[in-house]
Amino acid sequence: MSGFLEFEGITKSFGDLKALDHVSLSIRQGEIFSLLGPSGCGKTTLLRICAGFETPDSGRVLLDGKDITDLPPNRRKVNTIFQNYALFPNMTLRENIAFGLQIAKVPKKEIAERVEAMLQLVQLEYHAHKRPHQISGGQKQRVAIARALINRPQVLLLDEPLAALDLKLRQRMLVELDGIHDEVGTTFVYVTHDQSEAMGLSDRIAVLNRGVVEQVGTSTEIYEAPRSSFTAAFIGDTNFFNGRVCEIIDNEYCLIEIEGIEPRLRFFNDKNLRANVRVDVSVRPEKFSMDRNPPVPSLKHNTLRGIVEDIIYLGSHSKCWVRINDEYLISVTSQHSRFLLDRKPILWNEEVWISWHADDGYMLERYDENDEALLALPSDTDLIEEPAAVDDVEAE
């Protein structure tokens, strides 16, 4: 390992709760690295360990080759953007931004220059005299960024920085963050539970679940080739099948027999499995094509017949749930390209055929039945925004 910021076997417990379990990560200089996971997965704890607010029970944190595990927060070249921004209410924006430099006893003239440059970077020149309560959420966000970056940290930690903003503003800030990163080139470590934020911004993502790193990779790797059922279910949406390899074709593909499903399904055998091995496979909803007529048979396609049980219209696309049998309810995304072609849209209780290319499914290394809960039909309670409080509790 030769990363810029290294976590080596970090373990941290709060009472009986194991927040982090032997987490090792290697983050490169200048990259935007995201820690992605649901509330309580340990991502905030890992960030607080990096900032120095928590000490790990075991393991080390290395920054640029130096062990910083036991350094207090004020002696690390690491700055944090807090979830609620934590701007000092008794100071103007200019004073907020200058705070770190004043503490470091930088000459007054230099402070003034650097604060001015920062105000320009985050486009707040005309608000510098205001106090935090007089500006909007997006502006507070920018002050927090400026206040952290002015100290020229080696690593900037961002703790769900966009969680308090509304959707449109969040998307704009995401673009702005990316622009700021391009300009300053600092290593960003970005904590979020929002997969779209992570995938849109990051060079690489670490998916965390129950204190364990599930997978590290680029957005595409994590989406297209998830290693575990958790990653597959947490990032985007997916369908799981549990079966047995029954035939290998050309050393490339294999036929998988799934209990209760009629034709055997063809998958790309990237794990080089042999016959008779049990395997868990997964197919993303957007990989299916759905039609009320049976498709032209093709060797490289799998086809299943089912009944449409539920449809949710989402504008850009619709989500359908297709009942194959008692056990399998398949989630399918369908585009609305047919709307203007005067063809009847597929409705509830219609019999449909869904098919997908053998290359579009993937095999999982690890499978946990609990993860299927992540794919369940959204109930009313899920629609209420999940409070971020669980992570805060975990951090205390």
Add this chain to the structure above:
Amino acid sequence: MLRRLKEWLLSIPSLAWLVFFFLLPTLMVFVIAFKPANLLGDIGEGWTLSTWVELGNPNYPAIVWRTLRLSFYCTAVCILLGIPFSYCIARASEKCQRWLLMLVIIPFWTNFLIRVFAWKAILHPEGILKHVLVSVGLATPDTMLLYNEGAVLLVMVYTYLPFAIMPLYAAIEKFDFSLIDAALDLGSTVATAFRRVFVPGIRRGIQTAILMVLIPALGSYVIPDILGGPTSEMLGNKIAQRASTDRNLPHAAALSALLCLGVMLPMLVSTLVLRRKKRGEP
């Protein structure tokens, strides 16, 4: 117009209360201060400035100075003790918070006078504290714990500490402690974070606590009367003495008026300061 009238009607009860029980008595004190005293202990006819001249009594500056000094010490000690105490309460678990606040309030269930007499028993030359101190070698048998300024200050702090804790607790409980994290994260030491972020953050609580302690402390009468000796008299004692022993009401009134002005002045200043600061805040 009708709305204005309604507002006036609605404020009549509280206004009447303030006028009859606060404004009129205060004005009476100020008026009596300009009346002559007669030998029967009544208020004489006509008007005079002689009582105000009598305030030039050479004993008074020492008493005024002692009153100010003890009150300021008491306020300072209450704030210095109140901040860490309130901090602990505010940071405790919710269940603990309720218990700790309860402990702060419980003394109020007992009559104030009885609590002061209890202190007299504790500090008495034959009392338990003296015995303990002597046995551990912290005091000699002729150390006097009672009837001095120290005893008065101690019991003043004891009495007024809850009045400091309450507003401080309210302010600290609302304080956003992630600001301390932010200050540390930006490189400041704990001491700097305390001075530049925590204290400004609970400034209002501190201001309220100062008023809540300083004003009653300036008017202390029972504590120095029971626990203080002749060398630790405060202004309150002198007022009582002039009114009940000497039967010189105008003189007592003039002293009261003086104290009253002394209390209102810092309040006026603090209100003005608060109002000026308010422009920059919600």
